[in-house]
Amino acid sequence: MFSSLHNRNYRLFAAGQVVSNTGTWMQRLAQDWLVLKLTGSAMALGITTGLQFLPMLLFGLWGGAVADRCRKRRLLIATQAAMGLLAAVLAVLDLAGVVDVWHVWLLALGLGFATAIDNPARQTFVVEMVGRRDLPNAISLNSANFQLARITGPAAAGLLIAAIGTGWVFALNALSYVAVILGLLAMRERELAPAEPVKREPGQLREALRYVRARPDLLAVFALVGFVGTFGFNFAVTLGGFANQVFHAGPGAFGLLNTVFALGSLAGALLAARRGRSRMRMLVGAAFGFGMLSVAAALMPGYWSFALALVPIGIAGITFNTAANATVQLGVDAALRGRVMGLYMLVFMGGTPLGGPLIGWIAEAYGPRAALLFGGGVSAAAAVAVALILARHSGVKVRVRVRPHPALQVVDRTPVQPRDPVAA
Structure with missing residues (x-):
């Protein structure tokens, strides 16, 4: 179940993702709460979500082309730094008390553009760390990582919003990207199998x-x-x-x-x-x-x-x-x-x-x-x-075949002793 974790580079990557995914789910909840607090409008909340996903719809294929043209590890360091910077800007605006809904929308759109490049790069970087043999296992562990953060992140965000406010939640999420960047920097490049970048x-x-x-x-x-x-x-x-x-x-x-x-x-x-x-x-x-x-x-x-x-x-x-x-x-x-x-x-x-x-x-x-x-x-x-x-x-021809129910047999596995011809 955890075979990919034998790979040191993947362990560093997974550890950073645990921290970053938790911070991302914390920010999602805090961002929704902030928009509702600023506007009281469900439509404004829908606009925020739409702006965050729109760049993936429009530029997802272009983001994949960028991933093919660059070294994945360097590209991920850049995209993760950009995401952390966007979270930090939102934290500063919120903590300073000057944040408005258009700030949230603009930063959500920026996060969407960064995600459009980060997502294909992150997905394809996995095979460079673990190879083809362990790729299905690593993809599954990435999903488990994401789902674990989905459980813990919103719960932690709810407590933190009540205790210290949304601004500090955004600040914590900005810090969570540092864990990913440090993990990427600490990887042994000689143990990676990077694909040769494609010329533009x-x-x-x-x-x-x-x-x-x-x-x-x-x-x-x-x-x-x-x-x-x-x-x-x-x-x-x-x-x-x-x-x-x-x-x-x-x-x-x-x-x-x-x-x-x-x-x-x-x-x-x-x-x-x-x-x-x-x-x-x-x-x-x-x-x-x-x-x-x-x-x-x-x-x-x-x-x-x-x-x-x-x-x-x-x-x-x-x-x-x-x-x-x-x-x-x-x-x-x-x-x-x-x-x-x-x-x-x-x-x-x-x-x-x-x-x-x-x-x-x-x-x-x-x-x-x-x-x-x-x-x-x-x-x-x-x-x-x-x-x-x-x-x-x-x-292939589709054929339905009904099989009989399996039968249960009880077999006596006691070793059979050879008969004594004298006693017989």
């Missing part, structure tokens, strides 16, 4: 698009990631509606639903770390299971049954995410890995500004149950469609 030439973005278009296996992964990411992963929209409108519970119950979902995701990431390879059938099966489990959860009658249903949804969702990431990274040429992963993150995260409002509208018009049913149904249907297309493309 015209048409490199179109080259990546042509490469993916010519690969049916990659197109299948991108299609699944697009549908599931856009319509399925909208729990930030649906969980609040279930807690408030369906079960008429308070903020504590809403927080518990998020924690339970994160615990399921953490368990799924650790289980994924035990697997050595990611197969296409696992990817399709996880997407289908995620969709059907979401449909089942939407029909749960009570709060506790719904909360328990979130655990397997989290497991299936993270299994899908890690399998998709590893399948893409292991299936592309090293010279194109940054651009292809930039496109991957564009498809995965870029659908959020499109799917989130649609799921929110369905939840508002027809209720949270309908929204979760729709998202889960689209995810399951996409998995079935991709499976049928892959089967047709590869010439």
Whole structure:
């Protein structure tokens, strides 16, 4: 489960990510609270989220091209320093009492631009640290790291906001990037296997698009990631509606639903770390299971049954995410890995500004149950469609065979003593 941690460079990277991811989740909660305190508007909060994700939608592929052209470790030091500087500016403005909502929006947009470059560089840097053999394990451990921070970060932020205010939370997040930068600087460069930087030439973005278009296996992964990411992963929209409108519970119950979902995701990431390879059938099966489990959860009658249903949804969702990431990274040429992963993150995260409002509208018009049913149904249907297309493309015939139930046999394993011919 933890084989990648035998690699010293990856240990440094993972340790820095534990600190940085926790700080990032702390800032997310503090930033949302600050916007609500400044404006009292949910729309202003939505604008903040949209501005933070918009650069990934518009410039994600370009960020992948930058990752291909640069040494990943140096590029990550630059992007992490930029993110830390943006958090520090917001901390200073807040602590000085001069912060306005447009400051938050501008800094959120800047963070989005830094993320558009950092994300593909960080994703593709993992294989340079651990190699192809341990890549699926390292991707799963990265997901576990992220989910652990998702549990601890908001909880810590809630306590810190009440005790010392949002400004100091932003300052702590700015300091958390120092841990990542120090870890990157302390790595042994001779133990890395960096891809040779690609020279800047015209048409490199179109080259990546042509490469993916010519690969049916990659197109299948991108299609699944697009549908599931856009319509399925909208729990930030649906969980609040279930807690408030369906079960008429308070903020504590809403927080518990998020924690339970994160615990399921953490368990799924650790289980994924035990697997050595990611197969296409696992990817399709996880997407289908995620969709059907979401449909089942939407029909749960009570709060506790719904909360328990979130655990397997989290497991299936993270299994899908890690399998998709590893399948893409292991299936592309090293010279194109940054651009292809930039496109991957564009498809995965870029659908959020499109799917989130649609799921929110369905939840508002027809209720949270309908929204979760729709998202889960689209995810399951996409998995079935991709499976049928892959089967047709590869010439595989789909056949259902019913096997008999296994029989239970009790075998006496007591050693048989040889018969004594005299006694006989």
